[in-house]
Amino acid sequence: MKDQVLQRTTDRRRGVVEDVHLAVEIFIESVFDVVHKGAHYVLSPSEVWQKLFWWIHGNRVGNSSPAVDVPTANIGSDNPVPTERKTVYRHALNTDSRTCEDVITELGYPFQAIKVVTSDGYVLLLERIPRRDSRKVVLLQHGVLDSSMGWVSNGVVGSPAFAAYDQGYDVFLGNLRGLVSREHMDKNLSSSKYWKYSVNEHGTKDMPAIIEEIHKIKTSELGSSQNLIGE
Structure with a gap:
């Protein structure tokens, strides 16, 4: 009976130790990832400025870009010939309008x-x-x-x-x-x-x-x- 209790206690300790090891490994990987990205940005300052520029101006465009009218065709209730209906989109669509x-x-x-x-x-x-x-x-x-x-x-x-x-x-x-x-x-x-x-x-x-x-x-x-x- 005593041996079984000792075995269970040992297994629990091993489980706790393994969890701690896993947490330490994840933490170390996260630290190295941050260091790696920091070194990359330090060695490539132009890329940092480019991303910062796009981030700033991207937010401005998203907040102030005018709505784009995309014409669509509808059959009217009185006239079956297509009538133009305006559908508003927030961003321009890259579509080919050629016939x-x-x-x-x-x-x-x-x-x-x-x-x-x-x-x-x-x-x-x-x-x-x-x-x-x-x-x-x-x-x-x-x-x-x-x-x-x-x-x-x-x-x-x-x-x-x-x-x-x-x-x-x-x-x-x-x-x-x-x-x-x-x-x-x-x-x-x-x-x-x-x-x-x-x-x-x-x-x-x-x-x-x-x-x-x-x-x-x-x-x-x-x-x-x-x-x-x-x-």
């Missing part, structure tokens, strides 16, 4: 914007990198929650739209309702009625209208070129 047209024209390619009206009155934006005399036609259609920008955003080398045009294709870039295209023929259509559609209408209304418009355009252009050749 698909901006990217295409900045890179030196031709551009054409075409309005397409669906059977239920939605007005879609069909964008084009035109090669009017070409019989090779390609329609690049984005998916859900995307836009035609996805086909040109990687520049000349990495974008399917530019690659197709350089290979001799007449390139069309479709935009489905509700994204880039937010217009309707009925100017009095309410917001709730405008948004009352699903992805089914993308396939049954939007795509047929876009394809039909492309067919009309190419039939007219190629027919005119054939008439000129015949003359």
